[in-house]
Amino acid sequence: MDTLKTRQALYKIVRDILGEVIEKGLEGEDYFVIQFQTPKATIPDFVRAKYPSEITIILQHQFQDLILTANAIEVVLTFGGVASNVVIPYETLMVFANPASGLALTFPTQIKEEKEQKQTAEVIDLFARKK
Numbered sequence: 001m002d003t004l005k006t007r008q009a010l011y012k013i014v015r016d017i018l019g020e021v022i023e024k025g026l027e028g029e030d031y032f033v034i035q036f037q038t039p040k041a042t043i044p045d046f047v048r049a050k051y052p053s054e055i056t057i058i059l060q061h062q063f064q065d066l067i068l069t070a071n072a073i074e075v076v077l078t079f080g081g082v083a084s085n086v087v088i089p090y091e092t093l094m095v096f097a098n099p100a101s102g103l104a105l106t107f108p109t110q111i112k113e114e115k116e117q118k119q120t121a122e123v124i125d126l127f128a129r130k131k
Helices: 003-024 045-050 110-119 126-130
Strands: 032-037 054-059 063-068 072-079 082-089 093-098 103-106
Touching: 003 032, 003 063, 003 093, 003 103
Parallel strands: none
Antiparallel strands: 032 054, 032 093, 063 072, 072 082, 093 103
16 A cells, blocks of 8 residues: 555544544543644744644643544644644644554654655766766
8 A cells, every 4th residue: 555545544544533532522531642743734833943843742631623624633722821723734644642542543754755755866877977
């Protein structure tokens, strides 16, 4: 399975799980750890300054207005006493976990894919050209 299909399948799992949270709330000791890349996410500027490449958040007691769109998770979180709308595009997800249930999803990231593509660049033999 290619990484795009893998990511899409994992996004569906995340949407399904968080959809249940929207409908029923968190159950028991459930909480979610979400690690994501910050460059394409909507987060407060002072948070981005501290975490320019990635951040980990926890959805447990202090979150509001959880919304799932076709492309992102939207939620209101509090940073330093300031409530802020956070938009996490699915493509930025790195880890989605519920430690209470043993669930842990790790996402192949686009940054890793771009690095892999750069590493497979054509090698040019400079010595062969001198002949």
